[in-house]
Amino acid sequence: MEITGSRIPGSPTERPKRRPRPKKPRDGVFKQVRFPHSGVFAFSCFSMVGQEGISFAVLLMTAHFGDIVAKVCECLICRGSLTFHEIARFTELPHGQVKNSLLVLIQHNCVQAFSVPKTVGIGGPSRVSTLYMAIFDNIIHRMRFSKFHHIVKKDLGDQCAQLLEGFLQHGRLTFQLLYGRASELSGGKAKQVDVLSMFNKLVHAQYVERCPGVPFLELKSDDEVSSARKRSKSEETKTIEEEAMIAAAPSDADRFSGIIDLMTDSGAVTNDKEEESILEVAAGNKRKHEVLEMDEEIQKTINTNEILWRANYEKFVYCLKKKACVANARSRFGDGAAIVLEALMESCDPNIKNLNFVTSSMNSILEGVRGKPGGVSLTLEHVRAILEQLGCQLCTEETGVLYSIVLKDIIESCKNDEAESLILKKYGKEAYRIFRFLTKTGRFVHTDQIIETTFLEKKEAQKILWKLWMDNYLHMEKLNLHTGGRSEVFLWKVHKELVWQHVLDYMFHAALNISQKISEKEEARQVSVGNAEAEKLRKVRYILEASLLRMDDAIMLFHDFST
Known part of the structure; x- marks a missing residue:
């Protein structure tokens, strides 16, 4: 059985009881799974994720979505890409429940389907087999919907934010379904032209994109795989899941092409007079009979194309990444640096592929700075000094002098601060000093050198180093010297990649505990007797939800902003 897409506007009505929390593994041990069809090992489709x-x-x-959908989703996360029958076998669920669960997961962009050829028997004919893979990042994005809504509300206004809610609540929608929802919320007062105008704003700002298709992948032979490995050791070999995501994504021209663009491409506008009329209708400046004529044109185009649309999570992640970088610049260099960096990031090409590297001209930066509160007082020399302070690099092109900055370095600084803050809260000031020193050093350091630099007593320093090493925050090497009356020497280092993964797993653990507390408080509020008790539980829940959002900011540093 194959499921390639759905248009279910809502979620299942039933909400079963919460599933019990899986057992926690030993500290520092991550559950490794094997993708049965790709032959590679990973923790999720694209990034390492702990238990x-x-x-x-x-x-x-x-x-x-309830227990059944969660069970299918967990199976795909832990086992990798599977066929329909494999999912049914591993979950031990009836085929009907597996089908409905996959429809819901695909509808809400949590699962991507793709097809591969499969040979039946030895030397037998090949047939098409559909695989389903869970998209872990899209699942985690579901707790960030309030942040996404706030971004659009601040950028495009309340009406566009209300339109975005349809995609956040119901996943994939056609324009007709989106318009039906808007009409229902407004009591039938919403005009199709107005909804179309707001929809195109979302698409052109890249907050909404066209849904990917179901790609067909030709599996490489053993000779092609071996030759690809020998071609270059520096090139990273893509898994079949990564190749499927790349093949499924439409081109940028189609991905962010609005309804009016589609009407123009399909020949709905045949002359300059009709084109001018459509633009005026979209602006709301034509008479009533022309509005009705426009509605008919829109309806004709929509019925012809029947395109599914969804929220573009990549754009929202970039907006949150910009917010984190600006906050870091403000804390390190002041408000002026925050204004200049934000202007630099907003003035760069929105279609840029490398989101870790932004480039813009001085004129564009100055124009953005002038539009910011407090930016009028910044002179050209002041802006240049701030760009140099931020570590921007100058590059000369035919269009003129450009300023560029590597956002990855700023995110790395944010991760250092977050990890040091965690060490401070968990182990105290002395451990924070040791960890900060080793982080800035970036190499193996002798125990005596650590003691001399941090001004700690030898026994206390050794105790802290041992504790941090036992909890996987430090990497230790033991050398046997047999000189100077000493048989062995200990060297210490912060192995950032391993520590960042350990910190991320710790934060997921904290977010899991907070989410469970929120559910417990909500259940207690529903069965509470007095109004005072219910109000108290409601306030506690709001505090926990705010804590979860702050924890999510830290999770994004180590999980979403690193790519």
Whole structure:
């Protein structure tokens, strides 16, 4: 059985009881799974995710869609890409429930389907087999919908934000379904032309995109795989899941092409007079009979194309990444640096592929700075000094002098600050000093050198180093010297990649606990007797939800902003 797409506007009506939390593995041990069809090992489709991250994703799916959908989703996260019958066998669910669960997961962009050829028997004919893979990042994005809504509301206004809610609540929608929802919310007062205008704003700002298709992948032979490996050791070999995501994504021209653009391309506008009329109708400046004529044109185009649209999570992640970088610049260099960096990031090409590297001209930066509160007082020399302070590089092109900055360096600084803050809260000031020193050093350091630099007593320093090493925050090497009356020497280092993964797993664990507390408080509020008790539980829940959002900011640093 193959499921390639759906248009279910809502979620299942039933909400079963919460699933029990999976058992926690030993500290520093991550659950490694094997993709049966790709032959590679990973923790999720595209990024390393520990058991706590998987448990948190399953808890989100249980809260949003119930036990059955969460069980199918957990199976795909833990086992990798599977066929329909494999999912049914591993989950031990009836085929009907597996089908409905996959429809819901695809509808809400949590699962991507793709097809591959499969040979039947030895030397037998090949047939097309459809595989389903869970998209872990999209599952985690479901707890960030309030942040996405706030971004659009601040950028495009309340009406566009209300239109975005349809995609956040119901997943994939056609324009007709979106217009029906808007008409229902407005009591039938919403005009199709107005809804179309707001929809095109979302598309052109890249907050909404066209849904990907179901790609067909030709599997490489053993000779092609071996030759590809020998071609270049520096090139990273893509998994079949990554190739499927790349093949499924439409081109940028189609991905962010609005309804009016489609009407123009399909020949709905045949002369200059009709084109001018359509633009005036979209602006609301034509008479009533022309509005009705426009509605007919829109309806004709929509019925012809029947395109599914969805929220573009990549754009929202970039907006949140910009917010984190600006906040870091403000804390390190002041408000002026925050204004200049924000102007630099907003003035760069919105279609840029490398979101870790932004480039813009001085004129564009100055124009953005002048439009910011407090930016009028910044002179040209002041802006240049701030760009140099931020570490921007100058590059000369035919269009003129450009300023560029590597956002990855700023995110790395944010991760250092977050990890040091965690060490400070968990182990105290002395451990924070040791960890900060080793982070800035970036190499193996002798125990005596650590003691001399941090001004700690030898026994206390050794105790802290041992504790941090036992909890996987430090990497230790033991050398046997047999000189100077000493048989062995200990060297210490912060191995950032491993520590960042350990910190991320710790944060997923904290988010999991907070989410469970929120569910407990909500259940207690529903069965509470007095109004005073219910109000108290409601306030506690709001505090926990705010804590979860702050924890999510830290999770994004280590999980979403690193790519």
